[in-house]
Amino acid sequence: MSAATISSNTILSLPDQRTASMPKRHYINNEDGMLSWLLTGDHKRIAMLYLFSITFFFFIGGAFAGLIRLELLTPQPDLVASDTYNKFFTMHGIIMIFLFLVPSVPATLGNFLIPIMIGAKDLAFPKINLLSWYLYLIGGTFTLAALVLGGVDTGWTFTTPLSTHYLNTHVITAATAIFVAGFASIFTGLNFIVTIHRMRAPGMTWFRLPLFVWSNYAASILMVLGTPVLAIAIVLVALERLIGIGVFDPTKGGDPLLFQHLFWFYSHPAVYIMILPGMGVISEVISTFSRKRVFGYSAVAFSSVAIAVFGFFVWAHHMFIMGVSNYSALVFSLLTMLVAVPSAIKIFNWAFTLQKGSITFETPMIYAFGFMGLFTIGGLTGVFLGALGMDIHLTETYFIVAHFHYVMVGGMLMAFLAGIHFWWPKMTGRMYSEPLSKLSAVISFIGFNLTFMPQFILGYLGMPRRYHAYPAEFQVLNVLSTAGATVLGVGFTLPLLYLAWSLKYGEIAGNNPWQATGLEWQIQSPPLTENFTEVPVIDYEAYDYERLERKHANEVTTVG
């Protein structure tokens, strides 16, 4: 037993580093050569490919965020021209949403973990999984092409008729990128649903699934049903640009609001595609580090499904000031209020998972706490926007910007980082530096609040989003925000460095450094290509820490 396990402040237990070694055979060294990666069908390798690609795009998108904040340091439009600024926020939005947030947890952690968590050897369709990554890459390439050729300045929302008739930039290239990347996401979702339905190990009933699987399942439903609607909306925009037909053009009898309906029919559920898998990560992390099963398992599981179902019927709340009828405004506002409830349930269930637990504060847990705080703010400020009368003043201002960054960055990105830190030892077999990672978690948390809290105030003051220049009285808050973004940048760059470092120099993690219960922790790290040497048979529920204790006790007595 290493010294770490004796400490009462952590559950982290690494094998004795003097004698420990990496397993001889695992999915990373199973085959060699570039081709063995590029043609792989192994869900774990595809997950790693995805991880590298989304990290790449995350930092490109982040660089644009940095440029935006830099421009907004002063009220005058002095750093770049208006067109350039518009291209910055468009690229930031497109890259972050379609190339980072949507695939982030599902395509990396989900791809890696879902088959293992349900006791399968792989996803149902490994080739389609690989195809999904290639589609993602093609989408990414088109995005970069649009960027290199001169950019696109529609905003990520592609509002018609602006995007169809009034802009001279590479709209079609960007539209193709989103169309193709959309199919990557459809195929991921399809693969997950089939896998979860058909590939579960014997005894792995629906209510024995880890909550991470439930939340990814819910997100997959949204991907499969929502994304095609975006695809057709984008096709119509491209056709309208190409041959000038007028489905969205009021001068030809078209209705620009139709585009808004089609676009938000996907893009609102897309928010849940992004956040639901993150919620799954939080369930796993909080349970593990409080040594306790998730409070009200079925409530958390069903709330994911409820979010997925209600998520489809709230899209028009993006259009309250656009002249939807009073009746639909009322209905959509009411449904928006209802969709907030499952999120509230989840937050309280997580909080009560801590109760009477035995809590330790490793890096993933710090990120998870950050998530809970930031997501609570993000979620509750969403209620501001769902309330009809309040939405009038707040929509299209920095309040919206702050709200969705609290949900997407404060919620989703924190959850993603929690998940990466939690499963890193499993994915790579190595441990990163705990003090550094805790530091970066705290830096991110502080930087994040410093960046986006002032934006709530700016929003209530009325500062519109997507403004290149702004009245001087908004400057103080903008300077705070830019300062925060700098801190945030440091907080996000640190993990890149120490995680890369850990790949070679990190301590050997062993099979189950966190003493967690999931099936993925019962196999070697990094796992074998076929995950399990024999098909696991499940006769226990998820998060059964007592069973794990008993098993350990038995092992210790036999070995000792």
Place this chain on the structure above:
Amino acid sequence: MHISPVMWQFLTKWLANSALFPREASTVAPWADALYFFLVGMTVVGLVLVGILVIGFSIRYRKSVHPVATQIEGSTLLEATWTIIPLAIFLVTFVWGALLYFRIYNPPANSMNIYVVGKQWMWKAEHPGGQHEINALHVPIGRPVQLTMISQDVFHSFSIPDFRVKREVIPGRYSTVWFEATDAGTYHIFCTQYCGTKHSGMIGEVTAMTQEDYDKWTQESTSGMSLAQNGERLFASMECTACHNGTATARGPNLAGVYGSKLTLTNGQQVLVTDGYLRDAILNPSQHVTAGFAPIMPTYQGQISEDGLIDLVEYIKSLNSNYRVQQTLGTSQSDLAAPTTPGMVKP
């Protein structure tokens, strides 16, 4: 710590000029702020509650003092509590928000009407008296003002944060918003819907002034022709009078008194004649043929600008007798109430 005096001066000036809360300059602003404070309160309470739970449990049940976790399945009672209480709060918010929405978007019957045309990248306000303004809007305080807005190109959004009002300005259809300014002063107008290159330049100032100042302003800035008079000229030059001449044998319906009335169309549909209806009927006449008339009117799509359409609409409105008399009496007065439309539903 030493701060240089220049720096110090700069800092104080900077902070003094910065705003943390918008002014309340319209009648709806206090109502909007009331809901805002309620929601801020809800957020703070929610956050503190979650914070207390998380931090409290973390201290109370940290591993060093509570080495062995007690497994708990869940608690239906607790879960029902935190389902029902947030639901109740959210439903209260829903009702409150809906009431506020109708307050902000339903103009009082006696509001005066000003037209706003948005285009890349400027706001053009047109007062019924013929005063035109670019990126500026003069309004009297203490009187409800309704804006009838339309975009000439892409989506824009007309926002006056200090009044807490905002509405999308859409190509192809009128949208309306109203406010009643309470304090004299100047306030920002922003376009809040991204509309292309100079989106952030599509800003202006609304000047709220006392009734006397406003009257003075209207007299000083009159162009000599009211909108209705412009419309009358346009009406004649487009040869609308050939059919809409009000005689018994006319091929088109008589337009006098038509505004605000209920029309029966050839397809049996009953419609209320509003600004938007008149505009549509000029552009897409075949969908708006009054019962008893033949569908012979040509379309004027692409032949009349949005400003021209506004002039025509104003002219047709002015054919409601008493409104016309007042208009012709003094073109300098732009604050005359538009004829009210009984039971008109503001979208």
Place this chain on the structure above:
Amino acid sequence: MANTIAAAHEHEATASHGHDDHHVSLPQHRHHFETQEQQREAGSFGMWLFLLTEIMFFGGMFFAYLLYRNWYYDAFVTSSNQLSVPLGAVNTVILISSGFFMALAVWAAEVRKKKQLVRYLILTTIFGLAFLGVKTVEYKEKWEKHHIPGASFDVHEFINPAIDAKTGKAEQRPLAPDMAQKTQVFFFLYFAMTGMHALHMIIGLGLLGWLIYRAQRGDFTDGYVAPIENFGLYWHFVDIVWLFLFPLLYLINRHPLQ
């Protein structure tokens, strides 16, 4: 943590390739499925889900169709009357026949009759090609009449409809100029919907070629029928989309003069 290391070593020792062959397995059996039954179910479940996304994809256009048909009913009626019902009906029959042969092909694969399978697949392809041929004729006519939306779109014919030689009356009710402009919306939707449908047909025909090649090698007649079954689902889906398109586009109020 000696036990974890021991466990890891144990894993290495017992790590065996693939699965224990309890059951007779086909060469097409992928190693990550426990049984062939599981593989087959997963495949068809995946196909159904994919068809669900396809429904949503077409759904966007059907939604646009419903909206504009409500707004511009007269324009929709008149332009719909421009489409040739006989050609549309023939195409419907052709497509149903194609679907019928596809169903036979699935049956042939299930009863392991290679020759018949290949024959039915070829028939499916021929009827599919015939459908596209008829569609091309229809498109060509639209091209000649300047009914393709865009710069060269011509509404002349809708405002001044042709006079019937026998009766001396207009063949259909003339449209007001503003409504005539809206026929462009109909034709755009017509081309978008039938074009997207034709694109699905073309993709399907490509897949058919590949399936025929593999069927000739005998890949699908020794118990491995999943590709044929799943392609059958896709092909029937494409048929069904047409069964909605035909009445919605061709059969709007065919009595314009009454």
